[in-house]
Amino acid sequence: MLAAMESQVISKQRVADHGEVLTGRREVNAMLDLVKQETERIESRFLEQACGNGNFLTEIMERKLRVVEKRYGKAQLDYERNAILAASSIYGIDILEDNVEQCRRRLFGVFEWNYTRLFENKAKNKCREAVRFILERNIIWGDALTLKTVGEKPGYIAFSEWSPVNGSMLKRRDFTFHSLLSHEGMKELPLFSDLGEDAFIPTPVKEYPPTHFMEVADVHKQ
Secondary structure, eight states, X not given: OHHHHHOOOSOHHHHHHHOOOOXXXXXXHHHHHTXXXXXXXXXXXXEETTOTTSHHHHHXXXXXXXXXXXXXXXXXXXXXXXXXXXXXXXXXXXXXXXXXXXXXHHHXXXXXXXXXXXXXXXXXXXXXXXXXXXXXXXXXXXXXXXXXXXXXXXXXXXXEEEEEETTTEEEEEEEEHHHXXXXXXXXXXXXXXXXXXXXXXXXXXXXXXXXXXXXXXXXXXX
16 A cells, blocks of 8 residues: 555556656655544545545544544444445545556455454454445546546546434435536636535435445445
8 A cells, every 4th residue: 555655657658648647655644644634534525536445535544544543443333334425525536548448446445454454354244345345335436627527437526425314324415516616606626625514505316315334335226
């Protein structure tokens, strides 16, 4: 993981074609320290519009899970609920498919390593599946300039908001990226953006009934 984080140029061709230069570990931590309090809020949402292979987002996941472990490391169910909530708060877009796949893998790897280390053979596949599914929904192969997905069936980028309800339930609401940017004339969202602030309430394109946090992969998989 460290080697991937320290590699700032994958190839000269990618720099020429996409302007891709990955941010180094020291710079990542220095920038995140500017919003340290937010990185340590389990539910604080982060969106990176050109996430690359996940240097920023994996460090955010690491910071959030350290907080989850400190608070709930001795209570497995509470840890699982809050680890899933932490994963659900991290969003990214990248135009390169391999970056998206690697970012998802790295984020899941951070969760998996910490979860298995703490609970060993008591760790549940249901929890792993929930985190994996949420990351697949939240880390999107798309173009943040056109606001559309990339691939066989391009359409407007849509994000899922996962909000805790009644302790063990998560409510999913889907928003188009276009609607988020259009709200009150906004032109762009910063790297650090809480989509759930009361002052920023766009209209969802779809809402789902609350689901137990362990069941989101089974219920919402399409």
